Amino acid sequence: MPDSSRSTFVVFAFLAFVSKETAQADPLFDPTTFYLSDSEPKATLRIFNNEDFPIQWTANLVRWRSDEEGNDNLQQTDEIAIEPSLIELLPHAGGALEIEATKNLQDDVEGTYRVIMTSSEIRNGQVAVTYSYSLPIFIRPKVLIERRPNLSLRTMPGELRLTVHNDSNVHEFVDSVNVEGYSFAGLKIFNVDQSGMYILPQSDRTYTLAVSEQDCAKMSGIAWKIELRNKDVLSEDHPVSMTCRIGSPETGFKKAGSVARAVPKPD
Structure with missing residues (x-):
């Protein structure tokens, strides 16, 4: 027993x-x-x-x-x-x-x-x-090909999906992700952080931010900042127009996702 x-x-x-x-x-x-x-x-x-x-x-x-x-x-x-x-x-x-x-x-x-x-x-x-x-x-790869990661943003009902694209043939490490939301009057309405993780070679990692119904109704744009372990900082300001999700109670990050993808070889 x-x-x-x-x-x-x-x-x-x-x-x-x-x-x-x-x-x-x-x-x-x-x-x-x-x-x-x-x-x-x-x-x-x-x-x-x-x-x-x-x-x-x-x-x-x-x-x-x-x-x-x-x-x-x-x-x-x-x-x-x-x-x-x-x-x-x-x-x-x-x-x-x-x-x-x-x-x-x-x-x-x-x-x-x-x-x-x-x-x-x-x-x-x-x-x-x-x-x-x-x-x-x-x-280690046979030949090191380093490219600075780039960012893209998609909106879904009640969600912002920020994707970091790693086109290098070696891994990246994201130390932290920070997103601030701003109102139409330019006032800050939320500030949220997420710890980072490895992004494997030639892969994308998506950070999904759920936006509460209250914050969504006020938000006109966001500013994001991503700090990499090599001390590089990726940052952008972005206007946002999105559909709010009724009843969404709290603004915060969901679990991050990563998708391996093919990247063309350089000429």
């Missing part, structure tokens, strides 16, 4: 969001992002146990894509290997895992993978917690 007195929780995190200050103060994985190529097919993942008890970690390698709804699609792969795939760390001790591409993977477009690190159960009274971290692995 299962033990109903004990609960197990899984905590999942993308380490793209670990700050430099946190990583330096209490490191768990180092590095947290990997770049491989045919000339440099190997990398070392250092892992640390800062607890007072031993912890086991299991490593699993997956190929990383995005589906039409913007959810990450992770599939098992043997194109990259990691050894050992299971490691036990003593209290306040560290270890190392070796990551290696099993064949030449460089192509015209950056390859995208992840290593999923899952801990053994960590018990705290009647609660057991399992931690799972996802660390990105990128395969």
Whole structure:
């Protein structure tokens, strides 16, 4: 019979969001992002146990894509290997895992993978917690083609859909998205923020903003600002004419979506 007195929780995190200050103060994985190529097919993942008890970690390698709804699609792969795939760390001790591409993977477009690190159960009274971290692995393209992302806006009843287009053959990372709505008199009627995420090579990511019926009736335009991890800022002011949705109670972002698409090769 299962033990109903004990609960197990899984905590999942993308380490793209670990700050430099946190990583330096209490490191768990180092590095947290990997770049491989045919000339440099190997990398070392250092892992640390800062607890007072031993912890086991299991490593699993997956190929990383995005589906039409913007959810990450992770599939098992043997194109990259990691050894050992299971490691036990003593209290306040560290270890190392070796990551290696099993064949030449460089192509015209950056390859995208992840290593999923899952801990053994960590018990705290009647609660057991399992931690799972996802660390990105990128395969550099044969030739780097960087293009500044561009933006487009679509309106739907009660919604604004802001799309960031990544035409580069390498990923982009959006740190934050900010949208301000203005009235016909030029007064600010809302200001909303959304944390960003990776935009994979030659993909689009759409941020959908639901606009309340009250704000929609007052709004004549918006100003948006998108901050990229490379410190570049994309910003535009845009007049807006849209159909309001009756009963829409609150202005705020919905889940972002990402769609892979074909991009013509440069001449």
